[in-house]
Amino acid sequence: MSLQICDLHARIVERTILRGISLEIRPGETHAIMGPNGSGKSTLAKALAGHPDYEITQGSVVLDGVSLLEREPDERxxxxxxxxxxxxxxxxxxxxxxxxxxxxQARLPEGESLSVTDFYQKLYHEMDALGMQRTFSSRPLNSGFSGGEKKRAEILQMAILRPRYAVLDETDSGLDIDALKVVAAGVNRLRGPEAGFLIITHYQRLLDYIAPDFVHVMVAGRIVQSGGPELALELEKRGYGFLEEQYGSAEVSPLAEAGARG
Amino acid sequence: MTEHQGATGTDLLQLDRNVGDFHFEVKYAYDAGAGLSERTIDYICDAKNDPDWLRDFRKRALATFLREPLPTHWASKELAEIDFSQIRYYLAHGQQAGRSWEEVPDEVKRTFERLGVPEQERKFLAGVEAQFDSEAAYSNMKDALRDQGVLFVGSTEGLHKHPEIFRKWFGKVIPPGDNKFAALNSAVFSGGSFIYVPPGVKVGHPLQAYFRINAESFGQFERTLIIVDEGAEVTYMEGCTAPRFDTATLHSAVVELVALPGAKIQYITVQNWSPNVFNLVTKRGIAMENAEIRWIDCNIGSRLTMKYPAVILRGRKARGEVLSIALANSGQHQDTGAKMIHLADETTSNIIAKSISIGEGRSSYRGMVRIPNHLKGCKNNTECDALLINTSSRTDTYPAITLRGNRSSVQHEASVSKISAEQIFYMRQRGLPEAEAMSLSVNGFVNDLVREFPMEYSVELKRLIDLEMEGSVG
Known part of the structure; x- marks a missing residue:
């Protein structure tokens, strides 16, 4: 049982961004991927989810024994x-x-329908646990939300859908410290032996609140270093500069990140 | 609690895609044959035992219809494809509508059962009229309303039994010469509802009419007249379906509403015509002092719909509203909109129109708002939003707002949007298949209007939207 990424290469239009990513996340583990802008972190997240703009040119991804890459985004x-x-x-x-x-409802077998009462019970239970006002759930999704509200809505969705493997793409970006704590607490609540996490972040800050088991550093579309939580602290001290010098970054940054956002 | 109704998942997608697309063979006792002439009018008048004044009225209207040109120059050239000589103008099973479903002929009853009409009646309606081709097959109303003096009958019964009310307003809100299709309806009309609500009576549950076209190459021309007396209130809902035929079917109704001082009328339409129907309908209400008329209009299906519900704001502080949803799929043109004619001080009107164009579908908004110079304190708000699903979808907006003088105010907003690929990807990432993601987006687009429909209808509407969205992706 794991989310196994093996030698993954991906490109957007003609630009190769991922150049051989290998990583295995087991349920119960929390991995962090850190890296400078343009290193391909967001591309990895979207490629895993099956975003149509990204073309996988090489490698495989296997989720609990099932190959992922031929599947539609909703199947994944x-x-x-x-x-x-x-x-x-x-x-x-x-x-x-x-x-x-x-x-x-989409997760139920055909012909079965969701119990509305059970659903709302679960929804309100999760909202209470996340310290959210129940009325928040009747607002149109993300419409006119502040940055913090959007990220909290993401965490709420995760709490309801209870994924086996969750990828958090720069969930800390644009959050002030209070919002960051709320979001981190929401993630920590969901951690447990049944769920694996891949946390993508530019800054060490988030990792103060969500302690990872493993830290990987991504530069120019490759994972160049892996280690424990101490690696994040070292990066915080030294910055990414020395790694970029060592492994190069000019080929992919900063356009790659812009493309990934588009 | 938050709203519990809503479009969820697969249960909506298991529905019969063409809910109205079925057809039983029916023997008609009355058939005026194909084509339109004075003889057709005589046939209808004889069959319906019309009084002489009505025979004259019909014949004058026929002359107007034959004289007026088709409005192909401003609307759509598609109108020219209607072959009036191939249409059958009057087809009826009998002249008497059943008061109980047992009295309704079997194949007609089966049709309405399949459309869910008797079930809806049991659940939430105060009265039902079910029209099958030219005549009502069933008409009934709760006894309590009858005791309060409410009339809810077919147009023929209305004009025969209640001429003093009927003739006072019939053809006054929409005269036969109003437009070519109003003239056609005036010449050959049959069926439709006549409703009168006495002063102060508030009808709590909706009255419903269901218009069913069953025959091929047929024209349905129902005529509805609703008069709500001082301080009284009523909600009327109509649903429409027809089977899918290769030949064109014509539906050309006239609906006249009269809201006397302080009265409220809410008129709700959910039509789901098959794609061979030309739907050319004239709907207009007149609102006296402090009265309110709301048209809630949902147009799904048909080949071409031309419909612009209107309110004439005749008395001080009268209010008019049109909430309109149109959905045009490939091969369909929804040319819809609203008219608000302000004729008194402090009258207010509100128009919210949302259209969705799918595939090669085309939707047009055509609006007319008039506030003349001598009035003061009038207000109009117009919002029209269009959603385009595919790159080949089309939308046009023709708002005509005439405001004279500076003592009234108007506000107009329009928008055109597309469902973005990012939005669909986001929803798919949560596990929704692409078609469902599209449906949910579309439902979201019309959501604020759908809320205005009674619950039973809003659920139906969401289903219809989901069905239309199938096959729009990829």
């Missing part, structure tokens, strides 16, 4: 892969509650 999600987006999309007119109901 239903297999247990969740991506907390760096820039969550606005879905006008669709309330958080209705959206999550539809997503939960």
């Amino acid at each position: 999600a239903r297999m247990g892969l969740f991506l907390a987006f760096q820039y969550p999309c606005e879905i006008p007119g669709v309330s958080i509650a209705n959206f999550l109901r539809a997503a939960a």
